[in-house]
Structure formats: structure tokens, C-alpha cells
Amino acid sequence: MTRRVAIVGYGCLKIGKYGADVSENEMAIKAIKLALEDAGISRGDVDGLITTPNYLLTLGLQLSVISEHLRVTPRVAAEISCGGIAGGLALKHAINEIMLGYADVVVCYGSVKESIRFKNIAMIEPGMGLEIYDPTVQPYAVAGVIWAYACSGRRYMYEYGATEEHFAVACVRDRDNARHNNWAAFTTPITVDDVLKSPVMCSPLKLLDCSAARDGAAAIILSSEEKAREITDTPIYVAGVGEHHDSSSFIPTDGCDKSITTFVATREAAQRALRMAKISVDDVDVAELYAPFSPQELMLPEDIGWFKKGEMVRAIMDGSTEIGGKIPINTDGGLLSRGHPAMVTPLYETISIVRQLRGEAGKVQVDGAGIGLVHCEGGMLNNCMVFIFKRGD
Amino acid sequence: MSWPEIVYLQPKITGLTSKFWEGLKNRKLLASKCNDCGERFFPPRGLCPKCLSENIGWVELSGKGRLHSWTEVHYLTPKPYMLGVIDLAEGIGRMVSRIEAKQEELEMDMPMRIDFIDVSDKLTLFIWKPDKLPRP
Numbered sequence: 001m002t003r004r005v006a007i008v009g010y011g012c013l014k015i016g017k018y019g020a021d022v023s024e025n026e027m028a029i030k031a032i033k034l035a036l037e038d039a040g041i042s043r044g045d046v047d048g049l050i051t052t053p054n055y056l057l058t059l060g061l062q063l064s065v066i067s068e069h070l071r072v073t074p075r076v077a078a079e080i081s082c083g084g085i086a087g088g089l090a091l092k093h094a095i096n097e098i099m100l101g102y103a104d105v106v107v108c109y110g111s112v113k114e115s116i117r118f119k120n121i122a123m124i125e126p127g128m129g130l131e132i133y134d135p136t137v138q139p140y141a142v143a144g145v146i147w148a149y150a151c152s153g154r155r156y157m158y159e160y161g162a163t164e165e166h167f168a169v170a171c172v173r174d175r176d177n178a179r180h181n182n183w184a185a186f187t188t189p190i191t192v193d194d195v196l197k198s199p200v201m202c203s204p205l206k207l208l209d210c211s212a213a214r215d216g217a218a219a220i221i222l223s224s225e226e227k228a229r230e231i232t233d234t235p236i237y238v239a240g241v242g243e244h245h246d247s248s249s250f251i252p253t254d255g256c257d258k259s260i261t262t263f264v265a266t267r268e269a270a271q272r273a274l275r276m277a278k279i280s281v282d283d284v285d286v287a288e289l290y291a292p293f294s295p296q297e298l299m300l301p302e303d304i305g306w307f308k309k310g311e312m313v314r315a316i317m318d319g320s321t322e323i324g325g326k327i328p329i330n331t332d333g334g335l336l337s338r339g340h341p342a343m344v345t346p347l348y349e350t351i352s353i354v355r356q357l358r359g360e361a362g363k364v365q366v367d368g369a370g371i372g373l374v375h376c377e378g379g380m381l382n383n384c385m386v387f388i389f390k391r392g393d
Numbered sequence: 394m395s396w397p398e399i400v401y402l403q404p405k406i407t408g409l410t411s412k413f414w415e416g417l418k419n420r421k422l423l424a425s426k427c428n429d430c431g432e433r434f435f436p437p438r439g440l441c442p443k444c445l446s447e448n449i450g451w452v453e454l455s456g457k458g459r460l461h462s463w464t465e466v467h468y469l470t471p472k473p474y475m476l477g478v479i480d481l482a483e484g485i486g487r488m489v490s491r492i493e494a495k496q497e498e499l500e501m502d503m504p505m506r507i508d509f510i511d512v513s514d515k516l517t518l519f520i521w522k523p524d525k526l527p528r529p
């Protein structure tokens with residue numbers, strides 16, 4: 001790395017349904033204001049502004065509205081799109097621009113009202129967004145993306161002996177954690193039985209196995225190491241970034257050899273990030289994983305490397321991924337209970353890890369957390385990123 | 394067969410791959426074959442994924458395969474239906490298709506065969522069903 005990069009501030013709104021009274025841009029400004037206050041810096045210090053798409057059909061020009069509203073004049077500005085991984089790519093672009101010396105202090109934000117357009121991350125109208133699939137997949141892909149994740153879950157049950165109860169335990173773990181997260185959308189306690197009895201969406205997935213599209217806005221401030229030392233006593237350094245795109249889209253259809261229960265892109269991205277950070281996977285103290293549906297809560301910790309394939313069937317039951325266990329996962333509630341404003345979710349995940357590494361996580365604090373991992377994805381995990389963050393010494 | 398209550402969406406058919414859809418009308422499952430490098434591939438595409446040639450021909454497949462996974466779709470549909478992932482017998486690709494079977498009849502990796510449905514005068518779709526072997 002030419003220059004080390006640190007996270008020096010964050011701000012976010014509670015995830016939920018915001019309605020017509022507040023615009024996506026106003027939500028963005030609110031989140032950025034909170035982040036500036038957290039960092040204790042002024043708008044004049046900001047020389048980069050990077051965001052993810054919202055759905056205002058502004059041709060990527062929302063940044064111009066935001067920069068005028070904030071009265072900032074960034075040297076670096078971009079809106080970055082690539083499915084659900086957009087928030088991760090926005091962070092990576094910020095990191096790169098700071099590393100290369102194009103900017104010193106960058107605000108990375110996202111703001112979306114996804115609850116209006118989506119329901120349970122299925123498109124709300126049959127056929128909406130159908131172009132994401134190959135034409136041969138289109139005729140029967142009526143139910144958004146849930147069917148693909150459901151087929152992945154069903155195959156995992158067959159290959160590794162998982163049951164719907166195992167998936168439900170992951171939902172309950174996430175909900176128990178979300179209860180202590182001030183910005184989670186879903187905090188009412190649930191039981192395994194509640195999950196099993198919730199309405200079937202695409203078998204074996206029921207309503208509570210699915211993340212729900214919600215509105216949210218979050219901002220993260222990154223800076224060079226030099227600036228970070230001026231700004232904060234608790235800089236959170238970027239130690240590793242890994243990215244990988246498999247040659248596939250949703251269910252891999254080009255050939256019959258690719259697994260739908262293990263995700264090459266997650267494995268490769270994790271290995272790259274760990275290599276760059278010069279650590280082993282067991283050095284990680286706490287992790288946020290991008291699992292839009294409960295079966296993937298079992299697959300991803302295996303693909304990242306904490307467990308062998310199939311071991312999560314046991315590990316989800318014995319507390320290995322809970323606070324105090326081998327690797328605490330989704331201590332803020334994950335996508336399933338935090339709520340899933342997809343274009344902002346990777347930023348919420350990162351905020352969760354920053355709070356853990358600063359020791360601010362309250363009732364869900366992992367004792368002595370020094371290294372955290374964030375995973376995010378696009379498609380059906382065809383495209384993945386992994387970040388390693390480290391508390392400053 | 395006809396199935397008036399079938400739930401389907403109009404696929405986005407382009408000129409380069411329209412032969413695949415014409416094939417369905419004629420009760421044939423077609424895959425693409427590159428006339429330059431010989432690669433057989435599925436899904437059908439206008440350019441060869443191996444050599445990017447646009448000189449693409451067509452070959453008929455057996456219409457047999459194996460069930461890689463499935464789900465019963467209850468969401469955004471007036472009536473639940475089975476959706477499956479089929480590994481084509483030729484090993485060159487997978488299809489995502491409606492399955493004509495009850496959930497309890499399905500098993501992982503079971504043999505499947507294709508059937509065809511005329512959903513309108515202009516469009517014929519595929520549907521897969523368990524390929525029950527005659528008992529010896």
C-alpha cells in the first residue's frame with residue numbers, strides 16, 4: 001500500500017420505511033451530518049464524495065445535488081453500481097483514491113428507499129427486472145431472486161444433511177443480536193418455531209428466512225493515516241481488500257460443474273483479503289456476512305474458511321457463531337434482521353465492525369475485538385468482496 | 394399439452410437466439426454450436442463463449458437431464474408451482490424450468506425429460522418432468 005487508509009467516522013439512520021416526507025437526498029445529508037459529527041471534522045475537510053445508486057433516475061447526478069446541498073467541492077466524486085456489492089465497491093474506490101493521493105478525506109455514503117420498489121427482495125411486480133436473467137431463465141423466474149437462493153438452500157440440505165430448523169436457528173441468532181442494534185428494522189424476539197411457521201415464499205424458504213428490502217442511509221468517512229492521526233484516537237485501518245467475480249450469474253448455467261452450495265467468489269475474495277492483511281482466518285475476531293437468506297448464513301462461514309463444508313450444520317447449533325463463540329457473526333442482526341437496503345447494506349455492515357473494533361458495541365461487544373471482517377456480494381454470490389479492518393495500535 | 398393457468402413471463406427474445414424458441418415450437422431442444430471452433434454451448438448465445446465467433450449453428454439435444462435442485466414457488470403467483478434447475482444430459486449447461494410434478498415426487502439428481510407447452514400462438518415454452526424408467 002502506498003498510504004494506509006483508516007475509517008475515522010460513521011453515521012447512519014434507523015432502517016425502516018420512510019415514506020414521502022423525506023427524500024433520499026435528505027436522508028443522505030442526515031447520515032453524512034452524523035458521520036461528520038462522529039469524526040469531529042467540518043465539511044471543508046471533505047475532498048471526496050462517493051456513493052451508490054439510488055433509484056431517482058438522476059443519471060448518476062445525485063452527487064451534484066448532494067455536493068451543492070453540503071456546499072462541498074470534492075476532488076474525487078463517483079456513483080458506483082454493480083448490484084448488491086455497490087457499497088463495497090464505493091468503499092474500495094474511496095480507499096484507492098486515498099492510497100493514490102488523489103484525496104485525503106472521503107465521505108462514502110448511500111441512501112435508498114427500497115421498500116417502495118421491492119418486497120422481501122423479490123421484485124414487487126412479477127417480471128420486474130427480468131433482464132438480470134438469461135432469456136431461457138426468464139419465463140418462470142416470476143419471484144424475483146428468492147427461487148435461486150431457495151434452490152441453493154435445498155441442495156445444501158441434500159449435500160450436508162441440514163434441515164429447515166438449522167436455517168431457522170441462524171434467523172433467531174440474527175434477531176437476538178438485532179435487539180441490541182439501535183438501527184435494526186426488526187427487533188421483536190422470534191423463535192425457531194416462528195420461523196418454521198411463517199408463510200412459505202419459495203420452499204424451503206419461509207418469510208422469516210428472507211431479508212426484507214427497507215429504506216436506509218449511511219455514511220462512512222475514510223482518510224489517509226496522516227489525517228486519521230489528527231482526527232481520531234481510534235482509527236480503524238483497512239488491512240485487506242479482496243474481490244472476485246466468478247464466471248456466472250445467479251444459478252451458474254454455462255456447464256453443469258459449478259456448485260450452488262459453495263461460492264468460489266466468496267472463497268477467493270476472502271483468501272485475497274486475508275493474504276493482503278497477512279493474517280489467517282482464525283485471527284479474525286468478529287465478522288459481518290452478507291447473507292440475504294438464511295441458508296447462506298451456513299454456507300458463507302464455510303466458504304470464508306472458519307469451518308469445513310458442512311460443518312456449519314453443527315456450528316449453527318452449538319453457539320460457534322454467537323458472541324463468545326469461535327467467530328461471532330452478524331452481531332448487528334445481519335441482513336435478515338437489520339433490514340436490507342441493498343445499496344447501503346455493505347456500509348451498515350462496515351459500521352457494525354467499526355463499532356466492534358472501537359469497543360462501542362455495547363451489549364453485543366465482542367471482548368477485545370481487534371480484527372474484523374466484512375463480506376458483501378452481488379447476484380447470487382457470483383461477485384464478492386471481503387474487507388479486513390484492524391483497530392489502530 | 395396445454396395448460397391454460399400456467400404462470401409465465403414473456404422472455405426477451407432477440408434475433409440471434411430466436412432459433413432456440415422456434416425449436417421449442419417444433420418440439421426440439423436446441424443448443425448452439427460454433428461453426429468455427431466446434432464448441433457446443435447452452436444457454437444459446439449469438440456469440441461463441443469460447444472463441445467469440447458470430448458464425449453459430451444449432452444442434453438438437455436429447456431433452457434428458459438430471460434435477461440439480463428445486464423449489465416450490467408460493468410468492469407472486471396465483472398458484473404455487475415447482476421450479477427446478479436441470480443439468481442437461483450432455484453436460485454443457487443448465488436450465489431453470491418449471492417442473493411438472495408434486496414436491497414429494499422429486500429427488501435430487503433424478504432423471505428428467507423435457508416436454509413442451511404452447512402458451513400462445515407465438516410462444517412455446519419448455520417444461521420438465523421426472524423421467525420414470527420402466528421397471529424391469
Ligand SMILES: [Zn+2]
Nearest residue numbers: 427430441444
Ligand atoms: Zn467458437
